[in-house]
Amino acid sequence: MKPRTQQNIRSNHPFAGRRAVVIGGSIAGLVAARVLADHFDEVDVIERDGIPDDLREARKGAPQARHLHGLLARGERILNDLFPGFTEDLIRDGAVAYDFGVGLAWHHLGAWKPRFETGVQTVCMTRPLLEAHVRRRTFALPGVRRLDEREVVELSASPDRSRITGVVVRRRGAPGGVEELRADLVVDASGRGSRAPAWLEALGYGRPDESTIQVRVGYAGRQYRPRDPAELPWTSLYVLGSPSDSRRFGCIAPVEGGRWIVVLAGLFGDHPPADPDGFLEFARGLPNDAVYRALLTAEPLTDVATYKFPAHLRRHYERMARMPEGFAVLGDALASFNPVYGQGMTSACLQALALGAALEEQRRRAGPGAIAGLARRYHAAAAKAVDLPWQMSTGEDLAYPETEGRRPRLQPILRWYTGMLHRAAQVDREVYVRFVRAMHMLDGPEALLDPGLFLRVLRAGRSASAPAVAAAAPARRQPAGA
Ligand SMILES: Cc1cc2nc3c(=O)[nH]c(=O)nc-3n(C[C@H](O)[C@H](O)[C@H](O)COP(=O)(O)OP(=O)(O)OC[C@H]3O[C@@H](n4cnc5c(N)ncnc54)[C@H](O)[C@@H]3O)c2cc1C
Numbered sequence: 001m002k003p004r005t006q007q008n009i010r011s012n013h014p015f016a017g018r019r020a021v022v023i024g025g026s027i028a029g030l031v032a033a034r035v036l037a038d039h040f041d042e043v044d045v046i047e048r049d050g051i052p053d054d055l056r057e058a059r060k061g062a063p064q065a066r067h068l069h070g071l072l073a074r075g076e077r078i079l080n081d082l083f084p085g086f087t088e089d090l091i092r093d094g095a096v097a098y099d100f101g102v103g104l105a106w107h108h109l110g111a112w113k114p115r116f117e118t119g120v121q122t123v124c125m126t127r128p129l130l131e132a133h134v135r136r137r138t139f140a141l142p143g144v145r146r147l148d149e150r151e152v153v154e155l156s157a158s159p160d161r162s163r164i165t166g167v168v169v170r171r172r173g174a175p176g177g178v179e180e181l182r183a184d185l186v187v188d189a190s191g192r193g194s195r196a197p198a199w200l201e202a203l204g205y206g207r208p209d210e211s212t213i214q215v216r217v218g219y220a221g222r223q224y225r226p227r228d229p230a231e232l233p234w235t236s237l238y239v240l241g242s243p244s245d246s247r248r249f250g251c252i253a254p255v256e257g258g259r260w261i262v263v264l265a266g267l268f269g270d271h272p273p274a275d276p277d278g279f280l281e282f283a284r285g286l287p288n289d290a291v292y293r294a295l296l297t298a299e300p301l302t303d304v305a306t307y308k309f310p311a312h313l314r315r316h317y318e319r320m321a322r323m324p325e326g327f328a329v330l331g332d333a334l335a336s337f338n339p340v341y342g343q344g345m346t347s348a349c350l351q352a353l354a355l356g357a358a359l360e361e362q363r364r365r366a367g368p369g370a371i372a373g374l375a376r377r378y379h380a381a382a383a384k385a386v387d388l389p390w391q392m393s394t395g396e397d398l399a400y401p402e403t404e405g406r407r408p409r410l411q412p413i414l415r416w417y418t419g420m421l422h423r424a425a426q427v428d429r430e431v432y433v434r435f436v437r438a439m440h441m442l443d444g445p446e447a448l449l450d451p452g453l454f455l456r457v458l459r460a461g462r463s464a465s466a467p468a469v470a471a472a473a474p475a476r477r478q479p480a481g482a
Pocket of ligand 1: 026072331341
């Protein structure tokens with residue numbers, strides 16, 4: 001690896017003259033590197049894949065990139081804070097932005113959601129385009145270095161194993177070529193398949209506890225070219241049933257190049273197939289046939305890609321009795337969620353902010369350059385950041401009787417209230433806006449529990465009985481197929 005010259009190294013950072021290493025150069029690794037660049041002179045991002053600058057296709061290390069990647073508004077805002085002008089750049093490259101309430105026709109629980117301006121913007125693009133932009137902006141930062149086609153095979157530790165001191169890296173295709181890269185902080189962002197639990201066990205720390213909620217989701221995605229998108233009364237289409245009548249969901253989202261990405265998914269083994277006829281047939285079996293009818297009018301551009309996702313998974317590093325210093329875990333390696341809820345990238349952004357805040361606090365309390373205590377401080381903060389998306393997505397999935405996992409004691413009450421909230425959101429605009437803001441993680445769950453809203457929800461939720469709601473038409477224009 002090319003050594004750095006002193007001229008390249010800035011010395012005004014809290015950890016001046018020191019280096020952080022990030023394992024994995026996907027979304028979580030990149031946003032972590034962006035935050036670390038404010039605190040360390042050198043940040044090295046080690047990625048197994050060789051990734052072209054103009055990434056346009058899914059790559060081996062992130063096969064999920066063939067599927068729709070919705071970016072929640074909170075994640076988009078964080079990316080714009082980290083990389084000013086981020087959304088404008090995406091839109092210049094063809095991403096499609098719209099108001100969530102205006103552009104999206106959403107069929108949920110047997111009814112169309114109201115259509116009106118909510119003030120919550122959504123931006124749609126392919127995952128490779130999004131990742132290419134995050135990469136470009138991250139590696140433009142001084143001190144951040146990309147080390148592609150290298151695999152971290154082990155952590156290195158101090159002789160007493162109390163501290164992680166770097167990583168052992170194997171260069172892909174270079175026989176026997178392993179080398180050690182020293183670092184003051186190692187951040188593992190290597191995804192759900194992270195080997196950190198095994199690495200920590202080998203160092204004598206044991207493995208973190210894990211929480212899993214089994215949902216057995218099957219995904220199938222395909223790109224289409226719409227024939228006449230301007231004629232359609234929606235920009236994006238989303239169909240989702242209720243635990244009592246369906247295990248399926250379908251979504252059409254516009255992406256760069258005038259294309260659609262279509263995703264069909266099913267829970268508990270009701271999986272969409274990879275053959276084109278079966279794909280269409282699955283769409284016909286959604287709780288509403290709007291997606292199916294839209295697909296009949298569009299031209300397929302790709303094969304059908306499938307993906308299986310067994311379970312929500314959360315690793316509780318914050319609960320470990322002992323933890324080595326100089327080590328942090330972030331992104332899917334820490335928590336991975338049923339992708340139907342589109343939370344993974346936003347959760348990674350929230351954890352990156354938690355890392356930045358922990359570094360700030362570390363400096364205040366322990367002084368510049370002191371790393372002792374950071375691992376515990378960060379993992380406690382990251383666990384808090386994960387709580388919100390975890391409770392939201394697992395809470396929805398635990399409503400299905402087939403879901404395997406521990407149900408919180410308050411689950412029946414929460415389900416009852418969520419059911420009322422969903423129904424109230426069909427008929428009460430204020431409730432819908434609050435619901436959309438919470439879903440996009442712009443507000444915490446407390447915003448859905450304030451007493452004023454609670455009364456509205458009870459009133460509107462009671463009056464909007466499910467069959468009456470099912471007959472209601474969207475407020476703006478009738479979505480195709482509705
Ligand atoms: C089907 C599907 C659909 C999804 N849809 C959405 C969505 O709509 N919205 C959303 O926000 N999220 C979605 N997600 C989640 C999203 O993909 C992830 O949350 C996001 O990519 C962040 O993950 P990550 O960076 O932690 O890990 P990953 O994206 O899995 O990346 C891990 C990286 O680490 C590299 N790596 C692994 N091991 C090593 C090693 N030893 N050494 C060096 N490099 C290594 C890999 O090559 C890879 O680049 C979806 C996920 C799936 C599976």
